[in-house]
Amino acid sequence: MSLSEQYEAKVRPYIDLIDSLRVFGVEKDIALPAIAVIGDQSSGKSSVLEALSGVALPRGSGIVTRCPLELKMKKSRQRDFWHGKIKYKDIVIDITDPADVERLIRNAQNEIAGALGMSDELINLEVTSTNAPDLTFIDLPGIVRVPVKGQPEDIGEQIKSLIKKFITKQDTIILVVVPCNVDITTTEALKMVHKIDLTGERTLGILTKPDLVDKGTEDEVVSVINNDIIFLAKGYMIVRCQEQQEILDRTPLYEAIEMEKIFFIEHPHFRMPYKEGKATIPKLVEKLTLELVLHIEKSLPQLKEQIQVMLAETQTELDRYNSGPPTDPEQWMDFLTDKITAFTQDAINLTIGEETKSVPHVNIFSTLRTQFNDWKTDLDISEMTFNKGIEKEVKEYEEKYRGRELPGFINYKTFEMFLKDQIKQLEKPAISRMKEISVLIRKEFIQLAQSNFMDFPNLLKMTKIKIENIKQLMESEAESMLKTQFKMELMIYTQDNVYTNTLNMHREEEDERQSHGVALPRCNRLYNHSDTEATLEELTHHLKSYYSIASNRLADQVPLVIKYMVLQESAVQLQREMLQLMKNYNINDLLEEDYEINIKRNNLKSRQKRLMEALDKLVLL
Template sequence: MRGAVHSHLEESIRPYIDLIDTLRSAGIHKDLALPTIIVIGDQSSGKSSVLEALSGVPLPRGSGIVTRCPLELRLKKVEGGVSWKAVLSYNDKKNEFVDSSSLETRVHEAQDELAGKGVAIRDDLITLEVMSPGVCDLTLIDLPGITRVPVNGQPQDIGSQIKRMIMKYIEKQETINMVVCPCNTDIATTEALKMAQEVDPDGKRTVAILTKPDLIDKGTEKRILRIVSNEVIPLRKGYIMVKCRGQQQIDDNISLEESADMERDFFQNHEHFSCLLQEEKATIKSLAVKLSQHLVDHIKKSLRQLNEQIKKKLWDLRNELKECEAGPPQDPRGAKKFLIQRNPGRHEKSPLHPIWLASFGSNSESGMIILTVQRHLVTIQDYKTAERIQFSHKYRGRELLGFGNYRMFEGDLQKHVATLKAPAIKLLNTIKEIILEQFTDVVNQCFQNYSVLQNIIMNKIKNIQSSQQAKAEQRISEQFEMEKMIYTQDPIYLKFLNEISDEKFSEDELPVFDIKSKYSEMLEAYYEIVVQRMSDQLPMMISFFMLKETAQLLSIDMLSLLDGANVSELLFENSDVAPQKIG
């Protein structure tokens, strides 16, 4: 059976259909949406009949929910050797058969297996590929009919389930939405048309098909004509009226060819609808012509975007292929060389590369980790500001207590300098976590296909970081012990004091500084010196122990893996890598 659309498709859009078919055969449709025709409609609107008439393939029909799973119909034209063959695929199953009379039964069985026997629906795609010299290369998808009130054991949210399923398909810009509406209902209340308007408000990719014109009430013909003339609910692609085979015609074994002749006779002899034939707004044949025109235009518009999507996908796949790489050499010498080259620090794109270079005295720009550390090291300066204000206010006006005693001066400073130790240690812990996270990312980048090596290196990093943290914490404690010794150069002290005080002093006036009214400013000036000194020293300590020495120690441990170890075992690839390379 050759559907009415076939010959026109072959003549007008053959090159475009061939292109989409080639892409689909290559599996592009698994990753990218290709131009497709979607058939939607309210329950029992006649959409399966329309699909049958267009494709020439008899599909399940009846009352209630007939289409209970999305049915993707792939028509594939083949020349010679095959008169008719179909492949029904679903849920990782694939069944081939050559008897077209069993098609309806097999689709019902597939729906029963996926959705269960009854009236439930399932968002699992059933793919029916039909190969025959009498079909064209085309893809049509029939979706469950929209229902509003659950009946006969349907779940209470059956309407919402169906709408979600439909929306997933029709919202794609690559689809042409064929909305099927019975003539004997009020089109304004048609849920399918409302949904199409939501995703395609301008009607650029929506065609409305009016079915069952033989069932309309007498006297409503003019209202139907106004709809077809785009006067009620305007659609840019318009409306087409069709009369498909009814159940009685199927029972009488009337073929699709005979049904098409009967359809034309119906419109030719109809008192009101005969004008639609001249306007090419009636019959399946007219629908086929319009549909093929819309489809070729849609393919043309989609090609540029599809080309960009394919290029992007190809670029992503090439990057993934690079990550899979060819794998490590099998000989021990080559494997050791490979491991040396994959050292996280030596890797040029690694965030640790600047640290690696710095650890050997090379000049380099700060890497990602350095910048992250620097952003967190400003916390000591922030803490300093709060302490300065608190200290200044706390000791202002206490000159009657007599600050001429140097031990009092020293004790007060030691007390407030000691308050900086807690935030310094907290900063060290914070930086450690940041560095560990960055090291983990780097190791995953460099050895993403080698889980054994990843685990070994991460254990080494954690051990090194713990050891380095203890050293850094000890060094910070020693620094605070040294700060108990009140010391600074006189010129530096004068500089800070002159910045704080409203009076200006020189080294010649140092003996007269024992002025009780200036004690608060003198204490604040020295405290500023201490905080500034710590703001420089702490980042240097943390960077040295947690970054530079860690990179050096990690490099040494990495190279030590080459001595006495089975490098081939270290470079054993993950089980999922090989299939990716083959695929």
């Protein structure tokens, strides 16, 4: 099997897998294996990437790379083929001439970061070429120590912070570029890598500019290549990139590769690293490709797990968006009928305490029970207030208004007046509570509508209008019923035996309190020892007893009115009007789907498909 065939069989599937995930944008959610390129300013980073990609990148003095550049290279099977594409922000530009790449990158950086600024916003450059390797690099700004005029004083720290953002990811291979003509122990890039990749397992060193090495220092460079100075688990490679004049002369790639090869073969010190496969751009490509494949293989179990988690999350999100309307118009009526039936059934279930399908675990009765308990508490407080104040009020009324009746006779008008005044005070709180509960019920109905019709804004809008109209109608009818109920309560009536039993119960309770010394003796409770006092005491007993009966009656009757009119009848009326909706409105308008939801659903389906394909590839690998 040829080297090319071995590559296609063993290497290409791994590269394709990561590239397909990167195209999809999975790297936003999943850390994908990548190669990040770092180095001190003017270390030769751009020259290395140019040699690998075959395109000219921005060069010059000062900080040239001011935004991270994702350089994705794809090998084309077509002869003499080249095509590029640059993407940043919402801009996508196709490139047909490699000579345009440098200018377009500079324009992108200026637009993103200004003339001198820095940004962590990514610029994507995709190059498909006959001569390109299947590799993806992230080119990061060169580390500087002294800012140039117009740049912030902390520009060096900004750059380091940006670099750390990329190289701290455990799935990233670090390509650290160091020129041969400097003391490698003083380079900021290697110092930084040593702090982050403590064991050096993720780092590959690239030595550049071997033609600029001072005579007599070649052995030191060889020691670095042999991993004797600063140890890196992946070791070091040495390359000689094209000189500026060669680039300006547009020296063909095959010639540049041959010239590099001759340089190392003829060099007395560097010919050995060449023989050991540690020199030249082609050997670097082989090394990087194999390192990336090994790195991907190591990451596969975790990657598979992450994709499975993301698939589950995608399915859960998809479930929220339903399936959308059928494409066949003849099926629209059945689809709409099913949607409306499901919604109205949810509304009915809400009123009888059954589980709703669209909004699980909704129970309006727990809220109603609290509201009705609060209403009963209001009545109990009212009764206690009434009982505490009635003796004083009866005494004052007796002094001012008692008529011609003899002692021992109870004035019925007095009895009626006290009760009516107190009962009237309960009407307004009852109506207020009914309206408060009506708002809560409307909120629950709208929640059901939003869950059932979230994809269809016109249908949802019409449903909300109907819910609001029904709320107003049922509130009005419930208020009318409550007012009628209070008018009836002002008639002062109850069954004789009910009244007698309640009166006797109150008397027994009073006697019980007296026997325990809680109450004063009857003869001393009001004024002196007169028959008038006995009459007033008897009147007080009657008032308290009847008010207790009326209070208990209202404790049930008001909630019954609210449950019947505001809850039950609202749901029934909503069901009627929703069925009428299908007859009175254009079905096409009602089923017009929300554009953003449609796009979101399609994107989720696309994501799901791609993740499943990626998972299938992982299983095969």
